[in-house]
Amino acid sequence: MDKIIVKGGKRLNGTVKAEGAKNAVLPVITASMLASEGKSDITDVPVLADVYTINEVLRNMNASVHFENNTVYVDASNELLTEAPFEYVRKMRASVLVLGPLLARYGHAKVAMPGGCAIGSRPIDLHLKGFEAMGARVHVGNGYVELEADGRLHGAKIYLDMPSVGATENIMMAAALAEGKTIIENCAKEPEIVDLANFLNKMGAKVVGAGTETIRIEGVEKMYGVKHTIIPDRVEAGTFMIAGAITGGNILIENAESEHLRSVISKLEEMGVTVTDEKNGIRVIGPDKLLATDIKTLPHPGFPTDMQSQMMALMLNAYGTSVITETVFENRFMHVEEFRRMNAKMKIEGRSVIIEGPGDLQGAEVAATDLRAAAALILAGLRAEGFTRVTELKHLDRGYVNFAEKLASLGADIERVDENGDQVNPFMQVDYQTDQVIPQLSQS
Numbered sequence: 265m266d267k268i269i270v271k272g273g274k275r276l277n278g279t280v281k282a283e284g285a286k287n288a289v290l291p292v293i294t295a296s297m298l299a300s301e302g303k304s305d306i307t308d309v310p311v312l313a314d315v316y317t318i319n320e321v322l323r324n325m326n327a328s329v330h331f332e333n334n335t336v337y338v339d340a341s342n343e344l345l346t347e348a349p350f351e352y353v354r355k356m357r358a359s360v361l362v363l364g365p366l367l368a369r370y371g372h373a374k375v376a377m378p379g380g381c382a383i384g385s386r387p388i389d390l391h392l393k394g395f396e397a398m399g400a401r402v403h404v405g406n407g408y409v410e411l412e413a414d415g416r417l418h419g420a421k422i423y424l425d426m427p428s429v430g431a432t433e434n435i436m437m438a439a440a441l442a443e444g445k446t447i448i449e450n451c452a453k454e455p456e457i458v459d460l461a462n463f464l465n466k467m468g469a470k471v472v473g474a475g476t477e478t479i480r481i482e483g484v485e486k487m488y489g490v491k492h493t494i495i496p497d498r499v500e501a502g503t504f505m506i507a508g509a510i511t512g513g514n515i516l517i518e519n520a521e522s523e524h525l526r527s528v529i530s531k532l533e534e535m536g537v538t539v540t541d542e543k544n545g546i547r548v549i550g551p552d553k554l555l556a557t558d559i560k561t562l563p564h565p566g567f568p569t570d571m572q573s574q575m576m577a578l579m580l581n582a583y584g585t586s587v588i589t590e591t592v593f594e595n596r597f598m599h600v601e602e603f604r605r606m607n608a609k610m611k612i613e614g615r616s617v618i619i620e621g622p623g624d625l626q627g628a629e630v631a632a633t634d635l636r637a638a639a640a641l642i643l644a645g646l647r648a649e650g651f652t653r654v655t656e657l658k659h660l661d662r663g664y665v666n667f668a669e670k671l672a673s674l675g676a677d678i679e680r681v682d683e684n685g686d687q688v689n690p691f692m693q694v695d696y697q698t699d700q701v702i703p704q705l706s707q708s
């Protein structure tokens with residue numbers, strides 16, 4: 265198993281480019297299955313384990329998928345199969361996003377019921393509530409959820425009890441081919457929802473209101489393959505912003521979109537970090553002395569839960585008491601124990617973590633508990649005394665492209681090694697499905 269070894273103490277300087285957003289590309293790839301005619305070319309696709317997984321899901325359903333030079337080519341004009349087995353849903357919960365497109369196109373979809381994961385229980389009741397309102401019958405049994413509809417789905421008015429990203433996406437995709445008008449109220453407003461709506465509209469759908477709390481969709485009879493460029497990854501960009509801040513460095517994150525990062529930027533500024541919008545990205549200059557602050561994770565435009573653990577790494581180095589309250593997922597504090605191995609002083613009280621800073625962080629062997637925790641532990645290692653060794657990198661590879669290599673290019677003392685201690689080729693990526701090293705630029 266690979267390990268990232270980081271030695272703390274270097275100030276990071278230079279330029280790094282944000283990749284396309286993982287959380288935008290996954291729904292866009294599943295949405296490409298709505299096209300019964302033509303091919304979709306999806307560009308600026310990051311080379312991530314999750315992208316390999318979703319591509320495999322589509323291939324198993326009989327779609328033709330090719331991934332090369334950061335572009336995914338999908339031809340879903342064949343008759344598709346309508347089932348996604350447990351093997352994929354277990355690796356990546358976003359596999360449930362095939363439900364909406366398959367149900368809309370074929371009146372049938374069967375997917376393994378996703379379980380909980382390291383960050384919480386993560387039910388899909390709101391997705392199912394939406395499909396039922398549109399005329400689907402839902403059967404749950406033997407570990408699967410199966411949806412059936414007689415003929416086309418029909419439009420419906422759906423109120424989401426909470427603004428779930430996945431439920432909004434799944435319902436939006438199903439409604440795109442339904443008969444009549446669907447209104448989704450209290451829907452998610454994340455930039456990835458807007459990207460999906462833009463893709464659907466290019467494909468022939470009629471979606472308005474994405475990015476607000478009500479989305480209206482007028483169903484169409486047919487959709488077509490199109491070209492689409494994925495938006496920049498705001499979470500990857502935010503993670504590099506913290507890398508700059510935590511090391512007292514000066515980093516330009518090219519391609520980063522400040523409109524998508526308002527809440528993160530505002531908190532960084534409160535902590536004494538200088539953040540400037542430049543023509544081609546966001547510049548971050550870390551202060552000599554970071555100041556404590558409080559955050560509460562919320563649906564967009566609130567502070568994103570996917571930045572919570574990275575922010576925790578930063579707060580561990582700030583002067584004063586900081587409080588993080590996690591309201592989106594009920595169990596997203598698994599990384600606290602790992603930070604404690606690094607001598608972090610913090611305690612969990614209900615849904616909050618209280619951090620006394622600045623700690624005297626020491627390098628240690630730590631295990632990533634989820635994707636963002638992996639990045640956060642590496643960030644903490646950039647500032648800790650001595651060597652930090654981070655294991656369980658399968659989580660990191662789900663969402664960060666060449667993370668160690670990018671940090672090294674900014675001046676970090678960091679390397680990724682395999683179980684023999686040999687450095688892993690920076691231009692290769694490990695396929696976490698097979699644990700094989702795979703070439704970055706081709707997959708058929």
Ligand SMILES: CC(=O)N[C@H]1[C@@H](OP(=O)(O)OP(=O)(O)OC[C@H]2O[C@@H](n3ccc(=O)[nH]c3=O)[C@H](O)[C@@H]2O)O[C@H](CO)[C@@H](O)[C@@H]1O
Pocket residue numbers: 286287288290357358384385386387388389390391392426427428429430431452563569570592593594
């Ligand atoms: C692939 C992807 O885009 N993943 C993102 C997506 O996950 P995902 O789409 O799974 O997250 P949701 O917005 O759906 O979940 C938010 C909250 O709603 C709850 N809930 C959700 C659906 C449902 O049917 N019932 C229910 O109770 C969840 O348990 C959670 O507590 O949004 C999350 C919240 O911004 C991010 O952390 C994830 O990175």
Ligand SMILES: C=C(OP(=O)(O)O)C(=O)O
Pocket residue numbers: 287357358383570635636663
């Ligand atoms: C929680 C995340 O992703 P997922 O929903 O795919 O688990 C994430 O990107 O931080």
